[in-house]
Amino acid sequence: MSLLNLHLKVWRQNGSQPGHFQDIEAPEIPDHASFLEMMDIVNERLISKGEDPVAFDHDCREGICGMCSMQINGVPHGPEKATTTCQLHMRKFRTGDTIWIEPFRASAFPILKDLMVDRTAFDRIQQAGGFVTVRTGAPQDANALPIGKEVADAAMDAAECIGCGACVAACKNASAMLFVSAKAGQLNSLPQGQPEKDRRTLGMVRQMDKEGFGNCTNQYECEAACPKGISVRWITKLNRDYAIASVKEAFGNTPKVAGGGD
Amino acid sequence: MFKMKTSHMSAVFDSLSRFYASSIGKKFLVALTGLVLIGFVFGHMIGNLLIFVGKDAINEYGHMLQTALHGGGVWIARLGLLAAVGIHIVATIQLTRANRAARKDAYGQHKAQVSSKASHTMIWSGLTLLAFIVYHLLHFTVHAGNDYGTYHTTLHGETVHDVYRMVIAGFSWAPASIFYIIAMLLLSTHLSHGFSSLFQTLGVSTDKTEPLFKKLGYAFAGLVLVGNCSIPIAILFFHYGR
Ligand code: HEM
Numbered sequence A: 001m002s003l004l005n006l007h008l009k010v011w012r013q014n015g016s017q018p019g020h021f022q023d024i025e026a027p028e029i030p031d032h033a034s035f036l037e038m039m040d041i042v043n044e045r046l047i048s049k050g051e052d053p054v055a056f057d058h059d060c061r062e063g064i065c066g067m068c069s070m071q072i073n074g075v076p077h078g079p080e081k082a083t084t085t086c087q088l089h090m091r092k093f094r095t096g097d098t099i100w101i102e103p104f105r106a107s108a109f110p111i112l113k114d115l116m117v118d119r120t121a122f123d124r125i126q127q128a129g130g131f132v133t134v135r136t137g138a139p140q141d142a143n144a145l146p147i148g149k150e151v152a153d154a155a156m157d158a159a160e161c162i163g164c165g166a167c168v169a170a171c172k173n174a175s176a177m178l179f180v181s182a183k184a185g186q187l188n189s190l191p192q193g194q195p196e197k198d199r200r201t202l203g204m205v206r207q208m209d210k211e212g213f214g215n216c217t218n219q220y221e222c223e224a225a226c227p228k229g230i231s232v233r234w235i236t237k238l239n240r241d242y243a244i245a246s247v248k249e250a251f252g253n254t255p256k257v258a259g260g261g262d
Numbered sequence B: 001m002f003k004m005k006t007s008h009m010s011a012v013f014d015s016l017s018r019f020y021a022s023s024i025g026k027k028f029l030v031a032l033t034g035l036v037l038i039g040f041v042f043g044h045m046i047g048n049l050l051i052f053v054g055k056d057a058i059n060e061y062g063h064m065l066q067t068a069l070h071g072g073g074v075w076i077a078r079l080g081l082l083a084a085v086g087i088h089i090v091a092t093i094q095l096t097r098a099n100r101a102a103r104k105d106a107y108g109q110h111k112a113q114v115s116s117k118a119s120h121t122m123i124w125s126g127l128t129l130l131a132f133i134v135y136h137l138l139h140f141t142v143h144a145g146n147d148y149g150t151y152h153t154t155l156h157g158e159t160v161h162d163v164y165r166m167v168i169a170g171f172s173w174a175p176a177s178i179f180y181i182i183a184m185l186l187l188s189t190h191l192s193h194g195f196s197s198l199f200q201t202l203g204v205s206t207d208k209t210e211p212l213f214k215k216l217g218y219a220f221a222g223l224v225l226v227g228n229c230s231i232p233i234a235i236l237f238f239h240y241g242r
């Protein structure tokens, strides 16, 4: 094990008050620590000095919950491909490095404190159609609904999205298209999702716009930053599904979509 | 009866305006109008290259455009292009503003990992193109501040506009030629991103076709650059037709 001496530039902010970068020295960080453990060590030291620890989001610390965030040296979840911040290790850094640590920045993700942002906009998008309505009564036989292997695999790929928001953070437009397309596309691919497909697509895209996310300029920074490697082909599908649903809404018999979800 | 009809009409209209109001809807129109403009840029370039075939070839082409459908053809094309350019510009400016509003506070550090410079400067290449389109129309269509409109020649015993002489005269003036070349450089950057991008927006790209669209886009951008710039370069620097 070797120890790293690091210079951190950490964003400090209280709610909607203006924030600033604070220079924090982080000497003697074990290189086998995870990035979040490094933050824990830094916070312990701040607390023992009587200073305010850095607020950051985390939960599972094993790359599955989507709570950890942070823009590390200009990239969401840091430099390692397909890796969440909690799974990023300090051995990826060199002693003497300066590390910029910022919150995910988007108007739709207001900063709560320091590195914590409010991502409930994602929940509201999910509530606008990101589900399959389950009716009460006897469930049908599990084998009664055959699903092709390729379809099931593709839906599983989309289902990998952990809702972390790195796609929004990476995008120059703070667009949520990769998240929305994964969530809508997962269900739109499956037979169970067909009855509500158009309603889901229209509802989720409209909620996405309402939350103030930007729009997609097809630069694919989201895919490059996504810790789960969600493909931009889901965005292709969302564009297609949305156009079809809009045409059906305009000229067909589909009833008008309300907000959805309630 | 009549009431029913208008309410259905307005339901269709409501849905269409909701489509335009949405981010994806606007992008769809940007892509469709972009495709129309790409088609125009290609046809326009092929037509202009007739200048290298000879004086009669380009004059005949110009005369054909002017007289198609008894002179109506050129106006149908103009109005169609005006609509395409208008929708493209209004939608892209609205989208760009929405994108800026979506991130009000800038990052201290923000690294682009995979996207091209061209894709980050679409609004600037686009706005320069807009200035170019206005200049180009004043220069060669409206003939503002020049007497190119009075150039005439005979073709198959008919008096026609002398397009050939106009183009040679137009590009003999260095500032005009240089502005054209700059505009074409920016058009090629615009197309290097826009060409493949439009297929993603229209929902047709696949993992197999995306690399193909990319290569086609670069090839098309290069072709338009070389093809269009060859004319002012030949005239200004190599004295073609002078
Ligand atoms: C000959 C003229 C033009 C052609 C051939 C052209 C072509 C295109 C194409 C194919 C796209 C891609 C559409 C998509 O991503 O779905 C595009 C996007 C765009 N164009 Fe144009 N365009 C032209 C003129 C203009 C002008 C005058 C503006 C001025 C505002 C402009 C601004 C934009 C912007 C901002 C985008 C969006 C870029 C993005 O999504 O990243 N374009 N254009």
Ligand code: SF4
Pocket: A160, A161, A162, A163, A164, A165, A166, A167, A168, A178, A179, A182, A222, A225, A226, A227, A228, A229, A230
């Ligand atoms: S698409 Fe990827 S980056 Fe976006 S929220 Fe889902 S897991 Fe995170």
Ligand code: FES
Pocket: A057, A058, A059, A060, A061, A062, A063, A064, A065, A066, A067, A068, A084, A085, A086, A087
């Ligand atoms: S803390 Fe759960 S994914 Fe990182």
